[in-house]
Amino acid sequence: MKRQILILYTGGTIGMKSSAQGYAPDDGFEALLDTRLRLQQSPDSIHQLPDYHVVKFSQLIDSSNLMPADWTQIGQTLNDNWNNYDGFIVLHGTDTMAYTASALSFILQGMNKPVIITGSQIPLSELRNDALDNLVTSLILAGNYDIPEICIYFNGRLLRGNRSKKIKSAELDAFDSPNFPWLGQVGIHIDIQKKLLLKPGQPDFNLPHCNPNRVVITPIYPGISARVIDALLDSDEVRALILQSYGVGNPPDKNTAFIASLERAGNNGVVLLNTTQCLQGSVNQGAYATGATLNRIGVTPAADLTLEAAFTKLHFLIGMGDDAATIRKNITRPLCGECSHTD
Known part of the structure; x- marks a missing residue:
């Protein structure tokens, strides 16, 4: 048939x-x-x-x-x-x-x-x-x-x-x-x-409400100002910020105002996720001293998540009601083959 x-x-x-x-x-x-x-x-x-x-x-x-x-x-x-x-x-x-x-x-x-x-x-x-x-x-x-x-x-x-x-x-x-x-x-x-291929499972479908204001993105570029971060996070609706950093996850760590804005956002409960601007490869936050700065202030490395997968997974987890600590824990734990195992 x-x-x-x-x-x-x-x-x-x-x-x-x-x-x-x-x-x-x-x-x-x-x-x-x-x-x-x-x-x-x-x-x-x-x-x-x-x-x-x-x-x-x-x-x-x-x-x-x-x-x-x-x-x-x-x-x-x-x-x-x-x-x-x-x-x-x-x-x-x-x-x-x-x-x-x-x-x-x-x-x-x-x-x-x-x-x-x-x-x-x-x-x-x-x-x-x-x-x-x-x-x-x-x-x-x-x-x-x-x-x-x-x-x-x-x-x-x-x-x-x-x-x-x-x-x-x-x-x-x-x-x-x-x-x-x-x-x-x-x-x-x-x-x-x-x-x-993924193994067939038992359908467990969830249809979360996705508020478009919950997740924001910024690329890192030479001379980026702390004002960029502050402007992106000027609403209490924002729950997560995706950084697109250089190489294996390197930020401008000498830009102390920029780093301080990130740290302040994390302390206020915003999930900070670090992706790479490179088409191929994974974030290895801390391979360089600049990236280690992000480890110190609580930024989560995104492993080999694409920007699209990182963005939509954050929306999904937030829409399912997960708190910031749970999201940080689960964002790079594969749900359906979206990233490599990091454990």
């Missing part, structure tokens, strides 16, 4: 068409999708696809306008349909796809079915596009393979969602997972690295 797949169309380039103002959502996307699938597949090959049903959000999300509440909406839709389908595809804009993939991995812990997130750099409505291949392959993956985790599929690469990053703005191979191997590669053959 064919698997039943739900395609959740949330927005993004894949469903857009050209307009005088640039690409805009196409109201006829579902009909276009069905037509393209049937026109470009032979009568024999179309039967190799699983059965699918498309659900479209009434308010499509422009990827650059994504809000934390949208993760909960997507998670709720998947949760509501979990027992009715064998797998799921989420069509999403590319700019914030890695954020949504990371967030869903925390929301849908214990999942036992595939959830493949995909999109495109060129809309399906264009004659030359990457949309159809990304979608057809995602259907094949969700319909024929046991992949019990949130993945991004894009341009031949199957990636763990919470390890993924958009690394290119104008190329078709837009996504990679710099600190974790690909879960699969699709070329002439489909090669799934089964040993890397």
Whole structure:
């Protein structure tokens, strides 16, 4: 019996068409999708696809306008349909796809079915596009393979969602997972690295309320002022600050006012998390004396969490009601393969 797949169309380039103002959502996307699938597949090959049903959000999300509440909406839709389908595809804009993939991995812990997130750099409505291949392959993956985790599929690469990053703005191979191997590669053959997949679990889904003001981010740059930290933390709503520091986690420790602002924030209960600006590698806070300063004032090193995973995991833990001490303890303890073990 064919698997039943739900395609959740949330927005993004894949469903857009050209307009005088640039690409805009196409109201006829579902009909276009069905037509393209049937026109470009032979009568024999179309039967190799699983059965699918498309659900479209009434308010499509422009990827650059994504809000934390949208993760909960997507998670709720998947949760509501979990027992009715064998797998799921989420069509999403590319700019914030890695954020949504990371967030869903925390929301849908214990999942036992595939959830493949995909999109495109060129809309399906264009004659030359990457949309159809990304979608057809995602259907094949969700319909024929046991992949019990949130993945991004894009341009031949199957990636763990919470390890993924958009690394290119104008190329078709837009996504990679710099600190974790690909879960699969699709070329002439489909090669799934089964040993890397998470084990299927018992669904234990949580849909936390995510206040967009809870988590803030700042890169460290030459000459950064303490005023930057003070301005970011001028609201009592802020519960966590992510630093993007140099190399293996090095701050400007000679900037005493900047360090004092961080220390004051930590003493006031703000979770301070230190990530690296580098695409690859892990935070090793204390490998240099500058980084040891952060150890002294209570900043938590983020190990090899991506910025997207760190940001969404903080939102998830805060939304679940964890206090600062618990968050500091659990932020680098893997929940669903988002980081390497640090214990």
